[in-house]
Amino acid sequence: MKVHNFAVIGVGGRGGDWVKELSRNQEVKLLAVMDIDEKRVKKVAEECGATPYLDAEEMFQQEKLDGVVIATPHYMHAPYTVMAAEHDVNVISEKPMAITLQQCDEMIIACRKHAVKLAIGFQHRFNPTHQYIYDAARGAKGELGTIGRVTDWQCVTRHYRGDLYYLSSSPVDPKTGVKAGPWRGRWSTEGAGILINQAVHELDLFQWMVGPLRSLSAHAATISKEHALIEVEDTVAVSFESLAGAVGTMIFTSSNKKSEKNKFVVHGTEGYVEEIDGMVTMDTRYKNEEDYEVPFTQPARQNVLENFIDAVDKDTEPMVPGEEGRKAIEVIRAILKSVETDQAVYFPVKDSSSFPTVINVYRDKPFEF
Numbered sequence: 001m002k003v004h005n006f007a008v009i010g011v012g013g014r015g016g017d018w019v020k021e022l023s024r025n026q027e028v029k030l031l032a033v034m035d036i037d038e039k040r041v042k043k044v045a046e047e048c049g050a051t052p053y054l055d056a057e058e059m060f061q062q063e064k065l066d067g068v069v070i071a072t073p074h075y076m077h078a079p080y081t082v083m084a085a086e087h088d089v090n091v092i093s094e095k096p097m098a099i100t101l102q103q104c105d106e107m108i109i110a111c112r113k114h115a116v117k118l119a120i121g122f123q124h125r126f127n128p129t130h131q132y133i134y135d136a137a138r139g140a141k142g143e144l145g146t147i148g149r150v151t152d153w154q155c156v157t158r159h160y161r162g163d164l165y166y167l168s169s170s171p172v173d174p175k176t177g178v179k180a181g182p183w184r185g186r187w188s189t190e191g192a193g194i195l196i197n198q199a200v201h202e203l204d205l206f207q208w209m210v211g212p213l214r215s216l217s218a219h220a221a222t223i224s225k226e227h228a229l230i231e232v233e234d235t236v237a238v239s240f241e242s243l244a245g246a247v248g249t250m251i252f253t254s255s256n257k258k259s260e261k262n263k264f265v266v267h268g269t270e271g272y273v274e275e276i277d278g279m280v281t282m283d284t285r286y287k288n289e290e291d292y293e294v295p296f297t298q299p300a301r302q303n304v305l306e307n308f309i310d311a312v313d314k315d316t317e318p319m320v321p322g323e324e325g326r327k328a329i330e331v332i333r334a335i336l337k338s339v340e341t342d343q344a345v346y347f348p349v350k351d352s353s354s355f356p357t358v359i360n361v362y363r364d365k366p367f368e369f
């Protein structure tokens, strides 16, 4: 069995998960970990037996790596991907791929130029239900039956995030007035709010499952008083039209303390698939005696890491290469553009590196019940 030498850049919450996953995998040797937080990177390195680095360039020069996982704040995915490619190292970049389309393009071009693989961490594409919808939307009949031609979809995604989530990374620590450093809640480092951090999974899934998209129009606001320090949106509503003529609506928010469940439904002319917090109900043309439930925990065909190792070994494309990861960023940039201009936006999107100045901020407005 071939063993692949790996490193992780950014060993915080998600990077910590990656360190565990890579350490468990028999096909991987975790050689190095890198982070700008010296205390954290040394602790992680000690626990997993890898070499700690504070400088990524030095790490790429010292270690002979086959792959690197980038789990830093969003705005650093692009510079580290380009650096890895220049050292001929294959890359898994966490979602979102980057914060602008220009950054996505830099990543794609660098990886193609150096002939290394670039995979984006959209793990939900490996879920069998989502794979089924992708196939069914393209007319597959299979043993689960058909939903016919997709007519419409709805998705509501609620991920409550309180003040602590943003305070720990707010532009200014309200207690001390000191610039805190980390990255959430700011256009320049996070690139958006709920859209790019949480909803990016659903946006990726829907543009993939039932897309490609023709146009969208959107409204966004920062509503929660708990999000008083953030620049970016916490609540978004979008209506879509696909190239094939289906329509969809999606709502995303991180403001509701008492959240109702995450849910979506995709309807076609012959049936539907509904998912509520991971539980799936379907009624399709050949299995319509009664609705039945498919547990979310049903194993997917592969996961991000195994699929990436296969792509490296067999010189194939990963499930979500850079060109695919870019599509979710294109949707996010389109939504922000629609919010800014108050108009529908058509694909493909011509991006700039600017961020919206017009997000409705309701949190300071008086309201009456």
Ligand SMILES: NC(=O)c1ccc[n+]([C@@H]2O[C@H](COP(=O)([O-])OP(=O)(O)OC[C@H]3O[C@@H](n4cnc5c(N)ncnc54)[C@H](O)[C@@H]3O)[C@@H](O)[C@H]2O)c1
Pocket: 009, 010, 011, 012, 013, 014, 015, 034, 035, 036, 037, 040, 071, 072, 073, 074, 076, 094, 095, 096, 121, 122, 123, 182, 197
């Ligand atoms: N696929 C998923 O479902 C999933 C889940 C959670 C997070 N993520 C992604 O993982 C990334 C990290 O998120 P997180 O929640 O772990 O954030 P975090 O703030 O907990 O961790 C970020 C880590 O990166 C380090 N860091 C910051 N700037 C750096 C730099 N310039 N160079 C090297 N290290 C740097 C920080 O010190 C910290 O250890 C984000 O892009 C996020 O979207 C993906």
